[in-house]
Amino acid sequence: MRVNDKVLVENINDYFTHKGLSPNLIDDIKGKLKKELKKSEAQDLDYIEYRRKSPAEIILTIQRNLFTLQLNPIVFFIINFILLSYLYDKQYVPFQAATGLSIFYCLIILPISIFIYLRIDWKNYLYSNKFERIIGLSVAAVALILVFAHAFGFDLGIVAVTIYAHQFVFFVGIIFSISGIYFRRLEFTGIGLLFCQKTIDAMISNPIVTQIASIVIWVLLLIVIIYYTIRISSRK
Structure with a gap:
């Protein structure tokens, strides 16, 4: 390992240890970083030169991603729990029917939310998850629209299933x-x-x-x- 890369790993370890992160999570971060170091070493560059970022920027990116990673399951659960509770009308089940909104939720919103959840969960700590955040905010906005639509009786009709x-x-x-x-x-x-x-x-x-x-x-x-x-x- 190159000297500057070793210093970067130590800085990351010290910073997140000071922040109180669990040793397992810190080891996971360092493990992903060490895998990334192979890319920069293959080009005979320090990692900060390879990424064109300062150590502080790399640490900040990791910190942001950790925050997103911790919020990811909570947001996933809250959005889907509210939508499923509110849109999937239990009274239509015995009559072999469902509202258009509930079908839209099951076929569109739920799969997209699972996709975002898994993308963030599998994401490398070292790279921005801006794409996932944008899609996530879009899904949240659509979810809010669906809730208001249902509140005003706009259920896209009753569909026979x-x-x-x-x-x-x-x-x-x-x-x-x-x-x-x-x-x-x-x-x-x-x-x-x-x-x-x-x-x-x-x-x-x-x-x-x-x-x-x-x-x-x-x-x-x-x-x-x-x-x-x-x-x-x-x-x-």
Whole structure:
């Protein structure tokens, strides 16, 4: 490792140690930086020359990305939880129907939000995530428009769908819930449970059993939210 690159790694370590970041996160940052150093070494350049940035600018970029990385799951969960709760009308499920807004959310907004979530999660700390921020703000703006549209009764009509469509959404919720637990992404578990709660009527015809199952799902969802909130608040 070149001398200036070694100094940069040490500066990053000292700065974020002083900021109180966990050792695992600091090691992850340094690991990604060391992989990047191979690119500059291949051109026989110091990393700051390769990037044409000062050490302070590199550290600032990392700090901004860390902030975005910490907010990413929270924003993802809040936006999707609000939209799913507000737009996916449970009363239409037994009648094999759905509002146009809920279909738009499931087919457009949810996939885009997942794409942004994963892009930010996989993003290298060392490069700007301006593209993801712009798309994220656009999705948030569209989400706000959808909420206001629903509030004023503009639901893009009632669309007839088969019971299998709601059942498919239910199984998507199951997949989200299980994968969220397995990969420790409780924001996906929360969204998945809400999908299941919204579409439980498509799976169970007995209204009493449906009501009990719905209550159980709400309790599980509440537990997930409480635990998730505690985990987020205790994160450094």
